[in-house]
Amino acid sequence: MKVAPSVLSADFGNLQRDVEAICEAGCDFVHVDVMDGHFVPNLTIGPVVVSAIAASATKPLDIHLMVENNTFFVDLFAPLKPEYISFHIEEEKHPHRLIQKIRSLGIKPAIVLNPHTPPESIEYLLGDLDMVLLMSVNPGFGGQSFIDTVLPKAKKLSAMRDKINPACLIEVDGGVSDKNVHLLKDAGVDIVVAGSYVFNHANKKEAIESLQI
Numbered sequence: 001m002k003v004a005p006s007v008l009s010a011d012f013g014n015l016q017r018d019v020e021a022i023c024e025a026g027c028d029f030v031h032v033d034v035m036d037g038h039f040v041p042n043l044t045i046g047p048v049v050v051s052a053i054a055a056s057a058t059k060p061l062d063i064h065l066m067v068e069n070n071t072f073f074v075d076l077f078a079p080l081k082p083e084y085i086s087f088h089i090e091e092e093k094h095p096h097r098l099i100q101k102i103r104s105l106g107i108k109p110a111i112v113l114n115p116h117t118p119p120e121s122i123e124y125l126l127g128d129l130d131m132v133l134l135m136s137v138n139p140g141f142g143g144q145s146f147i148d149t150v151l152p153k154a155k156k157l158s159a160m161r162d163k164i165n166p167a168c169l170i171e172v173d174g175g176v177s178d179k180n181v182h183l184l185k186d187a188g189v190d191i192v193v194a195g196s197y198v199f200n201h202a203n204k205k206e207a208i209e210s211l212q213i
């Protein structure tokens with residue numbers, strides 16, 4: 001299991017220190033939550049702060065867009081050369097076109113599904129994706145409880161992925177800890193995003209390693 005700590009739970013007064021700390025502690029990706037105050041009822045960071053994160057990070061960025069105008073934000077963040085840009089299927093009229101655009105910029109395209117969105121909604125996109133991100137909380141905030149219906153959903157998606165595009169990774173985000181990571185692994189998940197679990201832990205290396213099972 002690979003681990004992408006969510007910077008949303010970092011101390012923003014000491015962002016450089018916290019980003020360096022998770023990278024030194026052995027995380028696999030740095031997960032960056034971009035919220036516009038419209039698609040979700042919260043507002044986070046834009047390209048100025050994300051470029052400061054990129055400058056401190058020694059691990060690849062995994063940018064999760066929670067925004068209304070995906071194309072505008074893809075253009076804003078592409079120059080930072082993240083590993084992944086993920087966008088919500090619920091907010092995109094032309095997801096296939098956007099996948100092609102992200103790939104043409106040299107970035108791996110990923111799609112995010114909210115807790116209620118079925119995996120079948122992306123059946124005909126799966127072959128073109130590098131990753132699918134399943135939300136296990138309602139997007140917008142860190143520190144929420146894990147919604148366990150993501151487990152059968154991840155299993156279903158994993159079976160679809162094995163048939164259609166075995167190289168496509170499955171990531172789960174929200175309420176992840178050492179208590180549920182084994183269940184996620186059994187369901188076929190490859191990457192977990194963890195915010196409060198990693199940043200509230202006294203020893204970040206220990207926290208990250210407890211998820212890298």
Ligand SMILES: O=C(CO)[C@@H](O)[C@H](O)COP(=O)(O)O
Nearest residue numbers: 139140142143174175195196
């Ligand atoms: O995208 C989001 C929330 O919208 C997540 O990345 C959270 O930031 C994860 O935080 P925890 O649930 O692990 O505290």
